[in-house]
Amino acid sequence: MISRNENLSNPLSSSENSSPLIPNEWPEEGKEILRSCPVCSGFERSVLHPELTDRIFFCAPGVWSMYRCDDCRCGYLDPRPTPQAIGLAYAEYYTHAAPQEEVFLSSSTFIGRRLAFLRNGYLNVRFPRLGLTPSHPLGFRFLKYCPETHALAERDVRHLPAPSPGAKLLDIGCGSGAFVRRALSMGYLAEGLEFDAQAVSAAIGAGLPVHEGSLPNTGLAEGSYDVVTLSQVIEHLHDPIAALLEIHRLLKPGGWFWLATPNMDAPGHIQFGPDWRGLEPPRHLVLFSAKALALALERxxxxxxxxxxxxxxxxxxxxxxxxxxxNAKPDADIALPANLARLARRRDSLSLTNPVQGEELVVMAQKPF
Ligand SMILES: [Zn+2]
Known part of the structure; x- marks a missing residue:
């Protein structure tokens, strides 16, 4: 649920472009203590960030400690908000904002705009029902020579296979349904699941089949989906293992699961430390390393x-x-220094050949036949 649109007003922020108000205390009765890793149950750990606060939206009170598990290398808050109190962290959260149509990431980049006709041609071959324009008929053949655009194009369709007739897809944590809409246009019988009632209403109002509910108890029928997708959700969950078991239950044998989540081992985490955007305390409860994610999926x-x-x-x-x-407000217009922009481009290139070294982990896995 990382939003790439952070231009929201926030009543807790000051009117200046810097020094927003410091959040108040989180109620003690709304905290729970873990003492062990929520992914692998290991007890060995070390403190990574002792004093994290919500400096993304400045809406969640409290000061939080993040530990790194010595075994699976994931990061987790301890103590953390209880499931009953976690709503405090979302009081002014962006999922309540007016629904917006998600923009194809690849249209937001210089390369993406220049190579849009090749990208569209590529995607139109992958998913003939998409009918994207403008497109080039040789896009499918040529995009392999443009690895950055190829990576973005595949991200846009979540690396999914072309649907067989009647294939069903469920997007969990679908917000107002942007990817449900896209999956429908890709040819899937797509549905969404979303915990935020306002987002569900917006999606239904737009004619999209979206259920209200959340992981791990979705209430949906066993073995009913060919594909389940989960974008920027698992890091918000109190019991990610129970969530993965539920997704496994929902899939048909041979069904595909696609997941995206911030990468605990991201170069940006090393670069920015406690200021890294992926931490998002206390809404992000667990940050996966590639090792932790692979372990959780296998188990x-x-x-x-x-x-x-x-x-x-x-x-x-x-x-x-x-x-x-x-320490600036979410809507502060602060340019990225040129050296960091160059570094970001280099990191993107490196993640093409080493995907577990990117800012996010994106993974596909299959439920065995
Ligand atoms: Zn662990």
Missing amino acids: TGFNDIDFKPPGAVTKWFYKASFRISK
Whole structure:
């Protein structure tokens, strides 16, 4: 649920472009103590960030400690908000904002705009029902020579296979349904699941089939989906293992699961430390390393685990992290220094060949037949 649109007003912020108000205390009865890793149950750990606060939206009170598990290398808050109290962290959260149509990431980049006709031609071959314009008929053949655009194009369609007739897709944490709409146009019988009632209303109002509910108890029928997607959700969940087991239950044998989440081992995390945008305390409860994610997927019954290039997302993470490092409001217009912009581009290129070294982990896995 990372939003790439942070231009929201916030009543807790000052009217200046810097020094927003410091959040108040989180109520003690609204905290729970873990003492062990929520992914692998290991007890060995070390403090990574002792004093994190919500400097993204300045709406969640409290000061939080993040530990890194010595075994699976994931990061987790301890103590953390209880499931009953977590709503405090979302009081002014962006999912309540007016629904917006998600923009194809690849249209937001210089390369993406220049190569849009090749990208569209490529995607029209992958998913003939898309009918994107303008397109070039040789796009499918030529995009392999443009790895950055290829990575973005695949990210736009979540690396999914072309649907067989009647294939069903569920997007969990779908917000107002932007990807449900896209999956429908790709040819899937697509549905969404979303916990935020306002977002569900917006999606239904737009004619999209979206259920209200959340992981791990979705209430949906076992073995009913060919594909489940989960974008920027698992890091928000109290019990990610229970969530993965539920997704496994929802899939048909041979069904595909696609997931995206911030990467605990992201270069931006090393670069910006506690100011890294991916941390988002206390809404992000667990940050996965590639090792932790692969372990969790294996233990919940998935196989064919395949990490994919996340696409050119590094500049977005770096710009947000740089803004956080300046303690500035979400809507502050602070340019990324040129050296960091160059570094972000280099990191994007490296993630093409080493996908687990990007700002996000993007992975596909299969439920065995
Ligand atoms: Zn662990």
